[in-house]
Amino acid sequence: MIKIKPYFPLFIIYISLSNYLLAQNINGEKIIAGRESITVINFPDKVLNINFSDDDAYDYYIPKRREDKSISIQFNKEKRTGPNTGLLVNEGGRSHMFRLIFDSTYNINDDTRPPLWYDHSNLKALKAFVQKQKELEKLTAEEQEKALKQQEKEAAEDRKKEVLAAQKQAETDAAQKTKDLEKHRKEQEEKQKQSTAEIAKAKKDAEATEKQMKLAAAKEAEEKNLADQKAKQDADMLAKQKADEEKQLKALKDKHKAEALVRDEELKRIKDQKDADALAKAEREKELKEQKASEALAKAEREAEERKRLQEEKLSKQKVLDEEKRKKAEAELARKEAEKKAAAERLAQLEEDRKQREKEKPIRKSDCGNATEKKGIDLYNFPRQQINTVISDFFIIGDTLRNYRISDSLMKTDLPNKVNIEASGLTDKDIKVTLENIYFKDIYTYYKIKIDNNSNEDFLGGTTYLYWYDANEKAKQVIKSSYLTYINFYPVIRPKTTQDIIFVTRSPNMVDNESLVLFIEERRKEKGIASIIIPGEKYNKELARFQNSINPKQSKDTKSKKTDKKEKNKKKN
Structure with a gap:
């Protein structure tokens, strides 16, 4: 084994x-x-x-x-x-x-x-x-x-x-997008008309409700005043009636009292005459008259009490009717108040919806009118001039997807090592364009740009391109772009808002005394062009953060010296 x-x-x-x-x-x-x-x-x-x-x-x-x-x-x-x-x-x-x-x-x-x-x-x-x-x-x-x-x-x-196919597809997509957006625009216009009509109707309804409320309030006030007057009149009448009845009862009582005195004197006189028959008769007559007077007084008091009861019952019923009427008027007023509130809320909501639609529009109506059309501004696609400043990477699907993912990540990240180079050239000083970062990945350079629009109108981002200048500040060439974050649409930065964009090119091999100038046009020529100057020294400093020297496998002093010398000369050149 x-x-x-x-x-x-x-x-x-x-x-x-x-x-x-x-x-x-x-x-x-x-x-x-x-x-x-x-x-x-x-x-x-x-x-x-x-x-x-x-x-x-x-x-x-x-x-x-x-x-x-x-x-x-x-x-x-x-x-x-x-x-x-x-x-x-x-x-x-x-x-x-x-x-x-x-x-x-x-x-x-x-x-x-x-x-x-x-x-x-x-x-x-x-x-x-x-x-x-x-x-x-x-x-x-x-x-x-x-x-x-x-x-x-x-x-x-x-x-x-692939590039030709992508360009053809882009043209087809742009045409379709134009149709779709035009359809959407017309739908929005129709909605705007409906909204305007609804707002006008809501205003009219609110005004009508307000008018009805004023009329109802005036009517209620008038009815209350009349009711108060009638209540006072009834009270006065009842008081007068009571006083009259009390006066009549007093007069009746006084009459009976006077008659009783006369009878008493007659009885005394008869007593003095010592006429028994006459005295008995007089006493019977006195009792009878006192009984009749008592009955008459009782009847008068009962009749007075009955009249008082009937009057109070009438007043009580009237008070109930008045209270029901008052409650009904209050309920009607509350209903109209609720209608007024609902109308005001609906009007406010319609106004808010209108403002929101206005906010969500790509550009304000003032910017979308005949003025922009006459100037040849395409509101729905990226600038026609942009096509002359892009390279095939712009159309290759794989390149576009990769650059999209990287750009999207850069926009969502607050990157360190900011260069913060501000642009010049725009006529509106309330619009600030700043190159925040320069980022390198594979053969591409990513330029992260922040646009702060503190003005009162939209910033209509236009053609974006990069020029390469030599040491004598003479333009060498355009460096065509490989990707833009708004590859399928124009960036429109709304008033009082901020937006980041990423511009991508293949990485140029620069020396320190050269420079790059990044141009961002405003679609309206009179608004100027933002230009950002990137010195070669700054560009190379950023590039150095992404790469480092590595010694050969068998390090030689001559190689190290040559590499060091070459780096120094590159910076001096």
């Missing part, structure tokens, strides 16, 4: 792992370096070191590491041209060899070729790429060159087809 040594399995694993990693090593891929552009290569793992095959290459190219897993290569613009050289990059457990080719004809706005971005961050895609390379290695050098050119040609054609 064969005894396996303890280190043998580890050796097998090492061999297998080595073979696996070898299957992911790039060998001979052509990497283009341009004079005015920055080349970027992405890898799956952390970059450990970067080497050129020729020491002199360090005089021409500046290698940097970005975000651990990427490298950038900038051409030293002190030189007019650069040599072709080998580039060795170690990352993870892999070693990649590239052919670095200097191309003086490469333009940062070149749409006929892909950008100088070589993305090998996906392991699966990397393995497939290496396998394809191995298949090419079976061909002769001439056949390999021919195959590579054919691949580049096909890639360029595919990119061109």
